[in-house]
Amino acid sequence: MAYQPPQSVAAGPPYLRLRFECLGQAGSADERALDGPIVRRVLGRALIERFCPFGRPLCEEPEGPETPVERCDLARCCPYGVLFAGSLTARPPFALFVPLRAVGPSTPVELTLFGPGVNVFAWAVEAVVRALAAGIGARRRPYRVSRVIRVGPDGSTATLGEGPNPLPPRIEADRLVPTSERVDAEAPALVEFLSPARLKAEGRLLKGPGAPPFAVLVARVLDRYRDLFGQDVGDVVRPALRGTTLALARRVEVLVDEVEWIEVEDYSARQGQELRLGGKAGRVLYGPGAGAFLPILRLGEVLHVGKNAASGCGRMAVPLAPGSR
Numbered sequence: 001m002a003y004q005p006p007q008s009v010a011a012g013p014p015y016l017r018l019r020f021e022c023l024g025q026a027g028s029a030d031e032r033a034l035d036g037p038i039v040r041r042v043l044g045r046a047l048i049e050r051f052c053p054f055g056r057p058l059c060e061e062p063e064g065p066e067t068p069v070e071r072c073d074l075a076r077c078c079p080y081g082v083l084f085a086g087s088l089t090a091r092p093p094f095a096l097f098v099p100l101r102a103v104g105p106s107t108p109v110e111l112t113l114f115g116p117g118v119n120v121f122a123w124a125v126e127a128v129v130r131a132l133a134a135g136i137g138a139r140r141r142p143y144r145v146s147r148v149i150r151v152g153p154d155g156s157t158a159t160l161g162e163g164p165n166p167l168p169p170r171i172e173a174d175r176l177v178p179t180s181e182r183v184d185a186e187a188p189a190l191v192e193f194l195s196p197a198r199l200k201a202e203g204r205l206l207k208g209p210g211a212p213p214f215a216v217l218v219a220r221v222l223d224r225y226r227d228l229f230g231q232d233v234g235d236v237v238r239p240a241l242r243g244t245t246l247a248l249a250r251r252v253e254v255l256v257d258e259v260e261w262i263e264v265e266d267y268s269a270r271q272g273q274e275l276r277l278g279g280k281a282g283r284v285l286y287g288p289g290a291g292a293f294l295p296i297l298r299l300g301e302v303l304h305v306g307k308n309a310a311s312g313c314g315r316m317a318v319p320l321a322p323g324s325r
Contacts, residue, residue, distance in 0.1 A: 013229040014118045014173035015302060017151040018125065018160070020109040022132055024143035034107050034136055034143065035264055036096045036195065036312015037277065042131035043096075043111075043124075047080040050127060059085035079123040082116050084310075090227040093117035094124070095309040097195055100262070100281065106146070110315075112302065114228050118173045125160075125167060153302075176229075176302055187291030188255060191217070195315040196262055196279025198307040205307075211259040211284035215249035218293055221300040228303065236296065249293060256285035264312070277308050294318065 022034065048057055059068035059075040068075040068085035075081035076088065086092050094117045097110040111128060113121055125148055132143040148161040153174050161167045199206050201216045222245075226237040235241050259282040265275070297318045304314035 012175040012177035013115055013233060015112060015114045015176050016118045016121055016171060016173050017110065017112045017302065018121070019149040019151055019157070020111070020128060020132075020145045021147045021149065022107045022109055022143040023146050024107065024132075024136075024141055034098055034109070036098050037264060038136055039096055039098060039109055039128075039131075040311045042134070042136060043127055044080065044084055046127040046131040046134070047083070047123070050130070051079050051123070057081070057085065059087065079120040079127070082120050083113075083124065088116040089114070089229075091224070092310040093228060095304040095314075096312040097304070097315040098312055100195060107143070110151070112304075114176075114303070118171075121171060122167055122169075176299065185292035186288045188288055189286050189290035189294060189297060190283065190319050191286065191297065192283050192317045192319070193259065193279075193281045193315070194317055195312050196264060196277060196281055197305055197314045197316065198277065198279040199305065200307070206280070207261065207278065209260045209280075211254050211257045211282075211286075212280060213250070214252040214254070214286045214290060214293075215246050217300070217305065218249045218296055219246055220305045221296055221303065224303045224305060224309070225299055245293075245296075248289070252289045252293075253287040254284060255287045256283070258283045277311060277313055279306065279308075279313055 024034070048055070053074075054072075057080055058072040059078075059081045061071055068081060068087035072078075072081065075085050081087050083094050084092055093114040095110075095112045095114075097112075099108065109128070109132075111124060113124060117124070129145045132145060134140075135142045146162070147159055148167065150158050150160050150171075152158070160171075197212070199212050199216055199220050201213070206212055206216070222237050222242060225233060231237065236245065259280050261278055262281045263276045263278040265277075297316075300316050301318055303309070305316055306314040308314070
């Protein structure tokens with residue numbers, strides 16, 4: 001039995017993918033001031049300083065009631081509470097991406113907002129601009145955001161703000177639905193991991209070089225889709241169809257493996273220590289049968305995949321599959 005891609009629906013959960021063109025003073029060749037974990041930290045700090053009346057995020061206090069909304073009445077509306085405390089979703093409703101190797105004087109930073117995160121887009125943009133201007137890294141190197149760009153579902157771009165020009169007060173969000181793109185079910189599929197993909201299998205992180213099994217990749221995309229938007233987001237995440245989907249995904253083999261293990265540094269305020277976020281980066285060509293899963297893989301392009309997406313991990317891309325239209 002061949003896998004049948006999920007059908008596109010009229011509306012799906014909202015998302016907004018934003019790209020910031022950041023201009024900064026070039027540093028030494030071995031110094032990297034701008035990366036996902038750092039942008040996440042300064043974004044959170046800027047939101048606390050700008051919006052939290054308590055000076056610290058009570059919604060994340062280690063003691064007290066279980067949920068963020070029980071810790072702080074503002075958790076459902078405060079931009080920090082919405083984006084970082086996960087008060088409305090099982091995972092923080094945003095993802096970050098900074099290319100591993102920036103080219104030229106401008107470094108692109110991507111912020112993708114999901115579900116309730118879309119409602120605080122203007123505050124999130126303001127916080128990113130303020131945080132980068134204040135200075136990043138040990139040398140407090142400032143970055144100026146020259147343009148804020150919206151990236152559409154088809155990869156098209158439109159400028160939302162440039163220089164002193166303000167953002168529009170309202171934005172109609174894009175909708176995340178399994179694509180209706182026609183594919184050759186027996187075609188292979190090329191997947192590129194553009195930032196460290198931290199994927200678990202049977203509860204354990206897949207470490208070291210080498211591409212993840214195709215079924216693991218599909219499962220983690222479905223997990224993230226469900227965690228961000230709930231069990232009712234679509235049939236594809238429900239247990240009955242999910243089991244059949246993954247059984248068919250296990251038949252897909254790896255044809256070409258150019259995946260390595262890389263690490264980026266992060267800092268945990270809760271643990272009070274530096275962390276290393278290792279993950280898989282590079283290209284992998286999955287064999288015949290992978291093309292039928294292209295609608296799910298396309299979801300992964302927008303959602304990111306695996307752990308620590310809010311720190312810039314798990315950005316994947318799926319170039320046009322052979323046989324697709």
